Amino acid sequence: xxxxxxxxxxxxxxxxxxxxxxxxxxxxxxxxxxxxxxxxxxxxxxxxxxxxxxxxxxxxxxxxxxxxxxxxxxxxxxxxxxxxxxxxxxxxxxxxxxxxxxxxxxxxxxxxxxxxxxxxxxxxxxxxxxxxxxxxxxxxxxxxxxxxxxxxxxxxxxxxxxxxxxxxxxxxxxxxxxxxxxxxxxxxxxxxxxxxxxxxxxxxxxxx
Numbered sequence: 093x094x095x096x097x098x099x100x101x102x103x104x105x106x107x108x109x110x111x112x113x114x115x116x117x118x119x120x121x122x123x124x125x126x127x128x129x130x131x132x133x134x135x136x137x138x139x140x141x142x143x144x145x146x147x148x149x150x151x152x153x154x155x156x157x158x159x160x161x162x163x164x165x166x167x168x169x170x171x172x173x174x175x176x177x178x179x180x181x182x183x184x185x186x187x188x189x190x191x192x193x194x195x196x197x198x199x200x201x202x203x204x205x206x207x208x209x210x211x212x213x214x215x216x217x218x219x220x221x222x223x224x225x226x227x228x229x230x231x232x233x234x235x236x237x238x239x240x241x242x243x244x245x246x247x248x249x250x251x252x253x254x255x256x257x258x259x260x261x262x263x264x265x266x267x268x269x270x271x272x273x274x275x276x277x278x279x280x281x282x283x284x285x286x287x288x289x290x291x292x293x294x295x296x297x298x299x300x
Contacts, residue, residue: 097236097295100165100228104128108158108168110139113256118167120280121289125297129167137161147171147184147225148237155229163231171224171284173258175203175246177212183223186258197250200261204248220246220262222271226288228296236296240287255279 103126107118110133122129132139140157144150147170155168172186182189182199189199212218221244227237243265250260252272259271264282271279280286 098230098234100296102127102165104130104164106130106132106135106137106158106162106164106166108132108137108154108166111256114169114171114285117276117280117283117285118169118289120276121286122167125293132158132166135162142170142184144170144184147223148227148239150184151225151227152229152235152237155227155235156233159229159231160233165228165230167226167228169224169226169285169288171222173203173262174221174223175207176219176221177210177217178203178206181206190257196257200250200258203246203258203261207246207248215245218246220244222258222262222284224284224288226285226292228292236292238288238291238295240284240289240291242282242284242287 105127107115107129109115109131115131119129137158140153142150144153150170151168155166158166158168172183174180174183189202190196191198207218222242224240225237227235229235245263246261247263247270248261251270252260254275255272261270263270
């Protein structure tokens with residue numbers, strides 16, 4: 093039997109993130125559904141320590157914490173940059189590689205230095221992916237989790253001023269520009285977050 097998903101029927105949802113770029117992208121995805129989205133920062137909700145060992149575990153932890161604290165359904169994602177030659181790093185530690193000051197220029201340089209240490213020059217040696225686990229959680233503890241992915245190449249030097257995080261060094265497969273060189277609408281069509289969100293919409297936002 094196909095899995096049965098819980099349907100989202102509320103008009104307000106909490107986006108369990110303090111990352112402004114991430115909240116902006118999720119809000120853009122939610123807008124067509126007429127849902128009022130508020131961020132965890134607006135409600136002064138603290139971010140829990142990310143103790144999970146996978147993207148899905150961390151997304152569920154963040155969504156459940158915010159749902160129980162706010163009494164409202166919450167949407168949380170955990171996403172990161174995964175480089176094949178680095179055994180999937182930085183992965184779930186993508187934000188932590190940027191340090192307390194969120195210095196992603198430093199994080200991107202770390203990725204490149206590690207790739208250079210492995211003498212990774214060709215595209216197939218520099219394979220990378222953005223991965224996103226997206227969780228919708230209700231205050232009663234029920235969760236629905238979906239994982240999206242977009243594959244590509246880690247390039248150097250960084251290119252583009254749009255986006256955030258590792259976007260300037262990621263070129264998606266089949267494209268000749270980095271995520272940071274694309275405008276928001278163009279990136280939304282192919283991003284890992286959009287992939288996960290499409291699965292969420294099909295499972296939980298459409299009529300049964």
